[in-house]
Amino acid sequence: MKILIVEDERITRITLANLLNKEGYEVDTASDGEKGILKAATGAFDVIITDLRLPGKGGIDILKAAKESNESCVVIVITAYASVETAVDALKLGAYDYITKPLSPEKFISLMNNVHDYLQIRQENKKLKKRLERIENKSVIGSSPSMRKLLETVKNVAEHDYTVLVQGESGTGKEVIARTLHQQSARRDQPFVAINCAAIPEALIESELFGHEKGAFSGAIQQHIGYFERAHKGTIFIDDIDDFPLNLQVKLLRVLQERQFVRVGGMKTISVDVRVVCATKVNLEMLVRENRFREDLYYRLHIIPLHLPPLRERKEDIPALVGHFFKKLGAGNMLTHLEHSFYDNLMAYHWPGNVRQLENTVERIVATTDIGIAATLGAGNDLFPAETGQGAPSSNDQYPPYEEFIQEKEEEIIGWALEKTGQNITRAAELLDLPRGTLRSKLKKLNRFRE
Numbered sequence: 533m534k535i536l537i538v539e540d541e542r543i544t545r546i547t548l549a550n551l552l553n554k555e556g557y558e559v560d561t562a563s564d565g566e567k568g569i570l571k572a573a574t575g576a577f578d579v580i581i582t583d584l585r586l587p588g589k590g591g592i593d594i595l596k597a598a599k600e601s602n603e604s605c606v607v608i609v610i611t612a613y614a615s616v617e618t619a620v621d622a623l624k625l626g627a628y629d630y631i632t633k634p635l636s637p638e639k640f641i642s643l644m645n646n647v648h649d650y651l652q653i654r655q656e657n658k659k660l661k662k663r664l665e666r667i668e669n670k671s672v673i674g675s676s677p678s679m680r681k682l683l684e685t686v687k688n689v690a691e692h693d694y695t696v697l698v699q700g701e702s703g704t705g706k707e708v709i710a711r712t713l714h715q716q717s718a719r720r721d722q723p724f725v726a727i728n729c730a731a732i733p734e735a736l737i738e739s740e741l742f743g744h745e746k747g748a749f750s751g752a753i754q755q756h757i758g759y760f761e762r763a764h765k766g767t768i769f770i771d772d773i774d775d776f777p778l779n780l781q782v783k784l785l786r787v788l789q790e791r792q793f794v795r796v797g798g799m800k801t802i803s804v805d806v807r808v809v810c811a812t813k814v815n816l817e818m819l820v821r822e823n824r825f826r827e828d829l830y831y832r833l834h835i836i837p838l839h840l841p842p843l844r845e846r847k848e849d850i851p852a853l854v855g856h857f858f859k860k861l862g863a864g865n866m867l868t869h870l871e872h873s874f875y876d877n878l879m880a881y882h883w884p885g886n887v888r889q890l891e892n893t894v895e896r897i898v899a900t901t902d903i904g905i906a907a908t909l910g911a912g913n914d915l916f917p918a919e920t921g922q923g924a925p926s927s928n929d930q931y932p933p934y935e936e937f938i939q940e941k942e943e944e945i946i947g948w949a950l951e952k953t954g955q956n957i958t959r960a961a962e963l964l965d966l967p968r969g970t971l972r973s974k975l976k977k978l979n980r981f982r983e
């Protein structure tokens with residue numbers, strides 16, 4: 533807490549400064565109004581104690597200058613008994629309190645300690661507000677029993693440093709859960725570093741994760757600090773861990789066990805303090821059985837497994853998610869225009885792309901809807917994915933019978949592949965990822981077989 537004392541009486545100035553110094557506060561002084569204003573205007577002080585009556589500019593001017601440069605500065609005015617009225621004016625202008633002369637050292641120190649507590653609480657409050665904002669912005673929506681249970685587990689394990697493995701289909705919110713874990717842990721003010729193994733070329737994964745020394749390989753023109761080091765004291769989120777190269781899995785295992793590694797081309801052992809959260813769309817156990825994933829690493833990752841259910845298994849979360857996405861896009865007012873059939877459509881669909889697909893759908897609605905909202909968002913619009921899932925009867929009348937529909941599509945895609953490949957059946961089959969024989973028999977059936 534930095535304090536400025538503006539007081540023309542030398543004795544008072546020195547006495548106050550000494551008292552505060554003894555209490556361990558950092559103190560600066562000014563002996564008249566002009567000097568006081570100059571110092572106050574820097575905005576460098578948490579607290580300014582000023583006499584009201586000073587040669588040159590008075591205490592009220594200092595109060596104004598202080599508040600102008602630093603609105604949260606605490607100003608205390610000193611006044612003689614006779615001019616308490618002026619002190620009250622100062623309070624109206626935002627002074628924190630006033631003290632009267634002659635000064636009582638005990639009262640003065642007790643007041644300063646109160647100010648100290650006040651500033652600390654205010655600071656704390658600011659931090660809490662920030663955190664609350666963060667939580668509100670990034671909140672995880674989900675009140676279905678499965679999500680509730682999952683969020684309860686997240687809360688319980690967040691504080692510990694256990695490695696967490698988040699499993700779930702694409703778009704179910706694996707990264708959202710990883711971030712929530714980080715936010716709810718003591719590491720929240722430290723970095724959250726997210727990397728996606730599927731997005732980094734395999735040859736680069738090692739140096740991206742663990743860093744490299746200058747000259748480690750051709751192209752390593754300078755030292756590179758990897759993601760693990762950048763996540764020091766925070767959380768590292770490794771997405772698509774199933775894509776982690778087999779030959780690097782030992783190195784990852786060592787980091788998980790000892791929190792130590794060596795940069796590529798380096799000698800020095802680097803120690804890091806990181807919480808590791810991984811995510812996978814595929815069943816790692818299956819990869820272990822196929823010898824594509826180390827069993828020991830699997831058990832290390834599997835300490836706390838979290839399973840994110842697909843959206844179709846927690847449809848009751850859909851309305852809240854829809855509300856959340858509309859609001860996130862600043863289109864909360866559109867919610868009142870949504871018809872019941874709108875939700876019916878959403879609930880009937882099976883959402884193969886999960887929450888991300890739902891979010892994209894809402895984005896499209898917001899982007900394409902302006903007038904006639906109620907009509908557009910009712911039943912029978914083209915904003916929904918064409919397919920309405922199992923047993924959704926609402927759009928049956930828009931489609932030809934199943935077999936006919938499939939045949940038509942088949943013809944269309946085969947025609948496209950043949951055209952692309954200059955009518956070369958072998959290459960068309962490759963393009964469609966079909967055995968050549970299958971394509972031939974399909975062509976026969978479609979009466980398109982020409983040889």
Ligand SMILES: Nc1ncnc2c1ncn2[C@@H]1O[C@H](COP(=O)(O)OP(=O)(O)OP(=O)(O)O)[C@@H](O)[C@H]1O
Pocket residue numbers: 671672673674700701702703704705706707708709771813853856887888891
């Ligand atoms: N429970 C939820 N509440 C609010 N938003 C969510 C929720 N789940 C997912 N989302 C949103 O859905 C989108 C996809 O989520 P996220 O990226 O976490 O999914 P993912 O499982 O990591 O997907 P992928 O497997 O494709 O990497 C994000 O925009 C995210 O904000």
Ligand SMILES: [Mg+2]
Pocket residue numbers: 706707771
């Ligand atoms: Mg993801």
